[in-house]
Amino acid sequence: MTTDFYMVSLILVCGLVTWLTRIIPFVLISHISLPEIVVKWLSFIPITLFTALIMDGVIQPRDYGFGFTLDVQYLIALVPTILLAIFTKSMTITVLGGLGIVALLRFFM
Secondary structure (H helix, E strand, C coil), rough: CCCCHHHHHHHHHHHHHHHHHHHHHHHHHCCCCHHHHHHHHCCCHHHHHHHHHHHHHHEEEECCCCCEECCHHHHHHHHHHHHHHHHCCCHHHHHHHHHHHHHHHHHCC
């Protein structure tokens, strides 16, 4: 067997494992009813994901040495994106709007 076959097989198996680990929890949870406290706890997940995405973009590691720096473009895009999140309460609109704002900032700056 060639190394190409092994590489393609590895990519396919990794993709399958990744897909299964994301799908199996949804399938299992859809067939049971969760306690109210668990449902309330799960409702906080989108805001935590949103915060993690924001912090990953705004706070960047320095190219040299230790420490972090603020990315000005992302910091400017943060305000309208947060306003979108507050007014629409939609994760999809917020993420797409934030991406659009960053794209516009990169085009004009």
